[in-house]
Amino acid sequence: MFNTPLIAAPMAGGTTTAELALAAQGAGAFAFAAGGYKTAEQLAAHIAPLRATGVDFGVNLFVPRTSPPAVAQSAALAAYRTELLAAAGRYGAEVPTMALAEDDPRVQDFWAEKIALLLSDPVAVVSFTFGLAPAHVVAQLHKVGTRVVASVTSAVEAVAAAATGVDALVVQHTNAGGHTAAFLPEPAPLAAAGRAATSAATLPELITEVRRSVGLPLVGAGGVSRPEDATAALNAGAEAVAIGTALIRTDESGARPLHKDALADPAYTRTAMTRAFTGKPARALVNDFVRDHTETAPQAYPEVHFLTAPLRAAASAAHDPRALNLWAGTGWKSAGSGPAAAVVDGFLRGL
Structure with missing residues (x-):
């Protein structure tokens, strides 16, 4: 093939x-x-x-996906949005208030x-x-x-x-x-x-x-x-x-320079699966955002992705990797x- x-x-x-x-x-x-x-x-x-x-x-x-989020997911998204406000505030970022319609091309x-x-x-x-x-x-x-x-x-x-x-x-x-x-x-x-x-x-x-x-x-x-x-x-x-x-x-x-640098930074010692950034499980280097939000992030992709996108962009602009999605496989040290x-x-x- x-x-x-x-x-x-x-x-x-x-x-x-x-x-x-x-x-x-x-x-x-x-x-x-x-x-x-x-x-x-x-x-x-x-x-x-x-x-x-x-x-x-x-x-x-x-x-x-082929169906919209369940009612329980919508409630969890609202709670997660509230949770993100403090982190967004540290970077001067806004957290979107409106969820996109299911038929929106972006969804x-x-x-x-x-x-x-x-x-x-x-x-x-x-x-x-x-x-x-x-x-x-x-x-x-x-x-x-x-x-x-x-x-x-x-x-x-x-x-x-x-x-x-x-x-x-x-x-x-x-x-x-x-x-x-x-x-x-x-x-x-x-x-x-x-x-x-x-x-x-x-x-x-x-x-x-x-x-x-x-x-x-x-x-x-x-x-x-x-x-x-x-x-x-x-x-x-x-x-x-x-x-x-x-x-x-x-x-x-x-990849962002911050991402590239993080893969070579000995301060990062492990990866974890997390929904914190996008609402879908993904493996990333463990930073502050992963530690703070993995347990509470709902399984709601791509809604969580849209919620955190401005925050991640602001963290990148601030040259701060603590709130970035630093995707990495378990063998990242060899990169x-x-x-x-x-x-x-x-x-x-x-x-």
Whole structure:
């Protein structure tokens, strides 16, 4: 499915720039453009330089939810907004008072417009995260020659994804930095115990679990911080592995300088899963915001994302990382600076 065993993962929010994707592609990785948080027009501009190379690449999209927040979620959001006022006040930021309508294109992450773009001007691969693209969308993409990939975090999700007709799966372990791709609720006993809906302690174990359930090509993701991690995932049955955190500090990355610096700062000693920034679980370096708000943040994406966006922007402008979403996988300490091509080459040489 891919012409290389190494994939440059799509990191939305500005981290995956066209320059980063091009550098990774030029060094021998398969590049994915990050379509999340972009309008169709912004996505078209983002991928234009990749189109110009004539080399296959992929585009990743967020799958929007299919129903509005429950009444209980709305009440929790109101309480969380009140909780955020003190932190926002420290940075001179406003916390939005109005929730966006369910059919607002921003809530839907401009889904319809971006699907229309990729059907009218196809790319080689489209991947989806945060949910499953409907089977008819998968079929439409197939008709224009696009291969389709779904992101999953368990064997149960893998089976559900396979039923939609996708061509391959990204198997994401909980060690991954940033948002989890999980889209099925955890069984109640596991959720109560704070455990993931899989027994896999490592990415190779998760790949093995998924391989027993589906016959699709698999891409391993999550905690691939060194070439030996990549090799272990490949040996477990993955066709390729994806790296994300390993590229955040590179020259071409669009991550905030504060984010890049934090990954190399010994003051940060651990990561944690938190809904504090966006309302969807994501792995980040533990800073003050994570400590103060993880327990109270509701599961309400993208509403929490919109609530905290002005606060995060103000913290960035103040050069204060204490209220920033410092996404990081568990192997963040291995992330190096310098050209992205050197990172990709280091992985490929180690395979």
